[in-house]
Amino acid sequence: MQLEDYFDFQRPDDIRLKGTRVGIENILYEYIYRARTPEEIVTCFSSITLEQVYATILYYLHNKEAVSKYIADWIEWGEKQRKAQELNPSPAILRLRKLKAEREAMRKGNDAEISFG
Numbered sequence: 001m002q003l004e005d006y007f008d009f010q011r012p013d014d015i016r017l018k019g020t021r022v023g024i025e026n027i028l029y030e031y032i033y034r035a036r037t038p039e040e041i042v043t044c045f046s047s048i049t050l051e052q053v054y055a056t057i058l059y060y061l062h063n064k065e066a067v068s069k070y071i072a073d074w075i076e077w078g079e080k081q082r083k084a085q086e087l088n089p090s091p092a093i094l095r096l097r098k099l100k101a102e103r104e105a106m107r108k109g110n111d112a113e114i115s116f117g
Contacts, residue, residue, distance in 0.1 A: 003062065006055040013073060017056065020047045025074040027056045028067065 008016045015024045022045050030036045030044060038053040060067045
């Protein structure tokens, strides 16, 4: 079996573990940025095996420059998505923010009553 046989190369920016919906970026983020061991990583994802985690790490080590760029692009895309969500929150988020503000206002009102009571 070749190392590439472990992966489904759907697009240049979408490489997943074959037979799963897990992207290599998820595994490598845990490995590189959170310093998790392969044994710890496999417990984070119910659909992958320890062998697949090791294959992903080996693929990264064999293609470090390209995979590092792949991960950096993924992180940058995620940051852009978070900023876009902050600028254009969904109606559900707006409702939750309103409820939170109302609860905080009620709590402050109750605290004021207790201190003056």
